[in-house]
Amino acid sequence: MSEQANNPTALAEAKRASAENFTGVAFATLAVPPGNPTDCVVGNVTFEPGARNNWHSHPAGQILIVTNGAGYYQEKGQPARLLRPGDAVSIAPGVVHWHGATATTLFTHYAINPNASQGIADWDEPVTDEEYQAAHA
Amino acid sequence: MSEQANNPTALAEAKRASAENFTGVAFATLAVPPGNPTDCVVGNVTFEPGARNNWHSHPAGQILIVTNGAGYYQEKGQPARLLRPGDAVSIAPGVVHWHGATATTLFTHYAINPNASQGIADWDEPVTDEEYQAAHA
Numbered sequence: 706m707s708e709q710a711n712n713p714t715a716l717a718e719a720k721r722a723s724a725e726n727f728t729g730v731a732f733a734t735l736a737v738p739p740g741n742p743t744d745c746v747v748g749n750v751t752f753e754p755g756a757r758n759n760w761h762s763h764p765a766g767q768i769l770i771v772t773n774g775a776g777y778y779q780e781k782g783q784p785a786r787l788l789r790p791g792d793a794v795s796i797a798p799g800v801v802h803w804h805g806a807t808a809t810t811l812f813t814h815y816a817i818n819p820n821a822s823q824g825i826a827d828w829d830e831p832v833t834d835e836e837y838q839a840a841h842a
Numbered sequence: 843m844s845e846q847a848n849n850p851t852a853l854a855e856a857k858r859a860s861a862e863n864f865t866g867v868a869f870a871t872l873a874v875p876p877g878n879p880t881d882c883v884v885g886n887v888t889f890e891p892g893a894r895n896n897w898h899s900h901p902a903g904q905i906l907i908v909t910n911g912a913g914y915y916q917e918k919g920q921p922a923r924l925l926r927p928g929d930a931v932s933i934a935p936g937v938v939h940w941h942g943a944t945a946t947t948l949f950t951h952y953a954i955n956p957n958a959s960q961g962i963a964d965w966d967e968p969v970t971d972e973e974y975q976a977a978h979a
């Protein structure tokens with residue numbers, strides 16, 4: 706059996722997301738780590754109610770696939786979108802956006818980063834409470 | 843709201859996988875279609891018990907993430923690996939392999955194809971009954 710078979714993805718460590726780039730409590734797990742031969746990195750992120758990442762963008766774009774709970778995805782200048790399990794979002798390279806749980810629900814999604822060697826994310830300012838509340842409107 | 847919000851991924855059509863490339867009954871749904879700005883295509887595939895795809899490879903590699911049931915993933919010349927929900931597999935460009943349900947279980951996984959414009963898959967021969975049974979050994 707290959708080495709991968711003895712390291713089921715379920716046992717990958719869940720790391721607390723940095724307060725530098727996140728408001729509230731969130732955990733990220735690497736489902737497919739950097740350096741793998743597809744150059745595509747896949748993380749799994751769970752946000753507690755009220756938690757969200759900062760405004761940010763991805764040099765090579767990103768795909769989100771929601772697996773649990775409910776949360777928001779918002780691009781700069783656009784209305785927030787409520788996402789549910791099964792929903793998939795394709796985020797174009799360089800588009801500034803944020804995502805996170807609603808104020809009352811958990812939110813889990815896969816985060817798929819193709820061509821990760823171009824860089825994973827460029828981080829910006831936190832989502833203010835006003836911006837966050839507006840998403841719920 | 844953007845156009846995407848009115849077309850939840852859950853409503854994407856499930857198409858029967860072609861008998862040209864699959865043995866048994868399988869369905870594929872496009873979660874993230876070709877032509878999106880990440881150039882990464884994401885499908886969701888469900889195999890009935892006994893169903894599997896042919897030997898094949900991907901020009902730009904592929905990532906599998908299992909969401910339901912149990913199935914096998916096997917690279918040419920390697921033992922088959924039993925995959926369970928949550929498992930992720932990174933498949934290098936050009937590596938010949940197959941995947942499918944076990945003889946007694948359903949199997950569902952996301953299939954993530956980065957740099958899809960390089961081509962999605964190069965198909966080969968069906969997995970013989972002998973090869974398939976050997977996976978269960």
